[in-house]
Amino acid sequence: xxxxxxxxxxxxxxxxxxxxxxxxxxxxxxxxxxxxxxxxxxxxxxxxxxxxxxxxxxxxxxxxxxxxxxxxxxxxxxxxxxxxxxxxxxxxxxxxxxxxxxxxxxxxxxxxxxxxxxxxxxxxxxxxxxxxxxxxxxxxxxxxxxxxxxxxxxxxxxxxxxxxxxxxxxxxxxxxxxxxxxxxxxxxxxxxxxxxxxxxxxxxxxxxxx
Amino acid sequence: xxxxxxxxxxxxxxxxxxxxxxxxxxxxxxxxxxxxxxxxxxxxxxxxxxxxxxxxxxxxxxxxxxxxxxxxxxxxxxxxxxxxxxxxxxxxxxxxxxxxxxxxxxxxxxxxxxxxxxxxxxxxxxxxxxxxxxxxxxxxxxxxxxxxxxxxxxxxxxxxxxxxxxxxxxxxxxxxxxxxxxxxxxxxxxxxxxxxxxxxxxxxxxxxxxxxxxxxxxxxxxxxxxxxxxxxxxxxxxxxxxxxxxxxxxxxxxxxxxxxxxxxxxxxxxxxxxxxxxxxxxxxxxxxxxxxxxxx
Numbered sequence: 001x002x003x004x005x006x007x008x009x010x011x012x013x014x015x016x017x018x019x020x021x022x023x024x025x026x027x028x029x030x031x032x033x034x035x036x037x038x039x040x041x042x043x044x045x046x047x048x049x050x051x052x053x054x055x056x057x058x059x060x061x062x063x064x065x066x067x068x069x070x071x072x073x074x075x076x077x078x079x080x081x082x083x084x085x086x087x088x089x090x091x092x093x094x095x096x097x098x099x100x101x102x103x104x105x106x107x108x109x110x111x112x113x114x115x116x117x118x119x120x121x122x123x124x125x126x127x128x129x130x131x132x133x134x135x136x137x138x139x140x141x142x143x144x145x146x147x148x149x150x151x152x153x154x155x156x157x158x159x160x161x162x163x164x165x166x167x168x169x170x171x172x173x174x175x176x177x178x179x180x181x182x183x184x185x186x187x188x189x190x191x192x193x194x195x196x197x198x199x200x201x202x203x204x205x206x207x208x209x210x
Numbered sequence: 211x212x213x214x215x216x217x218x219x220x221x222x223x224x225x226x227x228x229x230x231x232x233x234x235x236x237x238x239x240x241x242x243x244x245x246x247x248x249x250x251x252x253x254x255x256x257x258x259x260x261x262x263x264x265x266x267x268x269x270x271x272x273x274x275x276x277x278x279x280x281x282x283x284x285x286x287x288x289x290x291x292x293x294x295x296x297x298x299x300x301x302x303x304x305x306x307x308x309x310x311x312x313x314x315x316x317x318x319x320x321x322x323x324x325x326x327x328x329x330x331x332x333x334x335x336x337x338x339x340x341x342x343x344x345x346x347x348x349x350x351x352x353x354x355x356x357x358x359x360x361x362x363x364x365x366x367x368x369x370x371x372x373x374x375x376x377x378x379x380x381x382x383x384x385x386x387x388x389x390x391x392x393x394x395x396x397x398x399x400x401x402x403x404x405x406x407x408x409x410x411x412x413x414x415x416x417x418x419x420x421x422x423x424x425x426x427x428x429x430x431x432x433x434x435x436x437x438x439x440x441x442x443x444x445x446x447x448x449x450x451x452x453x454x455x456x457x458x459x460x461x462x463x464x465x466x467x468x469x470x471x472x473x474x475x476x477x478x479x480x481x482x483x484x485x486x487x488x489x490x491x492x493x494x495x496x497x498x499x500x501x502x503x504x505x506x
Contacts, residue, residue: 083264091278091279091468092466092468093467101271105264105265105268109271109272110274111275118240118241121244122236122240122244123220123239123247124244125246126245167473168477
């Protein structure tokens with residue numbers, strides 16, 4: 001099972017052991033004192049951690065999060081990590097993400113397109129330890145490859161691939177293989193695992209920058 | 211526009227304490243590659259230490275994102291709803307007045323066409339007596355009103371893709387605006403089942419049907435879409451049902467996510483090609499053979 005950093009604990013909620021971080025509640029998740037439950041059903045990264053994938057986190061890392069949406073997952077990341085840059089392209093979820101950022105000192109929201117890293121290279125620092133990516137667009141592998149520039153030499157990529165964003169008609173496994181193949185341009189794949197049952201047709205990937 | 215030359219940080223030409231300038235640099239700047247910005251900012255005297263740097267960065271990014279969100283939300287669904295209703299009112303009123311004007315102008319001038327074109331013709335004339343002056347003045351108002359309707363249409367065509375990119379792509383900007391207007395907003399449209407979207411705008415026929423008078427309507431306002439009106443009558447129900455299904459998916463993506471998804475448009479094209487192909491299967495498609503391959 002994955003070693004979790006101090007900022008993440010497995011705690012008992014409603015009779016089940018689930019992940020939790022410390023911070024302001026965001027989406028009506030159950031809380032236990034200052035700990036709030038990290039719902040793996042609503043967070044692909046949560047599902048990756050809960051299922052024990054080979055993720056190496058120690059807490060306090062510099063993180064670039066692509067596809068932050070309303071901030072459900074990135075709020076938990078900012079709870080245990082260091083400086084956390086959250087990129088989201090759509091204005092509507094960004095409104096919610098701003099509320100999450102207001103309640104945290106280390107979360108930097110950026111209304112930018114993850115396919116155009118030049119538009120935020122003047123803000124996001126280099127040598128980050130972790131790149132988290134959860135974007136529902138075609139070309140997920142090339143987004144990850146383009147954004148490798150922000151990672152330190154042995155930096156980690158935590159990626160959730162959505163098969164249906166690449167090709168609705170193809171078999172998900174075929175899509176996953178081709179995305180992983182393309183990733184090897186910039187990364188070495190450490191672990192891959194389907195995220196069923198909480199996320200249909202999604203693959204979790206842990207990789208290291210080459 | 212861009213305060214940063216390539217490969218300098220967002221803080222390069224920003225005075226510490228200038229939140230607006232910092233937000234502007236974050237929103238509009240760029241660089242080819244990232245760098246150790248916190249260390250550089252401290253070296254440059256922009257920040258005292260890392261904590262100070264991150265605190266300033268946090269305020270600036272929040273400010274930049276807030277401004278950008280506010281800017282884009284000007285382009286919201288309610289504005290589109292008002293614009294399309296105003297366009298329809300302006301068009302209808304212009305047509306009504308044009309009819310009145312035509313009737314009146316025919317007593318003064320020879321060879322006046324009916325409709326907006328006729329009113330524009332009258333408006334261009336030089337009145338020679340007080341009576342003609344009234345008729346020409348009325349025609350000028352009609353010309354203005356018709357012009358306003360055209361400008362509202364241009365405005366809708368620019369605004370709709372910002373508000374609802376997928377819906378506007380699939381339905382065309384004006385039909386997208388009408389659907390949002392009939393539903394009362396994008397969020398209301400996103401929550402409607404596709405069967406309701408299919409008959410939006412055909413409420414009279416729908417309620418007559420529910421009261422036991424008349425057949426169920428096959429389509430409402432989506433009849434104006436070429437995928438429905440460009441197909442032979444016996445396939446219109448299927449086409450309307452398929453289109454309504456994809457339109458409600460598009461509305462949901464626009465409301466809940468906001469990003470453009472090319473794949474749903476391909477799916478609609480596939481489905482429509484299948485329906486059109488039925489006409490070519492030799493069961494009385496009449497003269498449509500040559501049209502089955504036509505695009506939309």
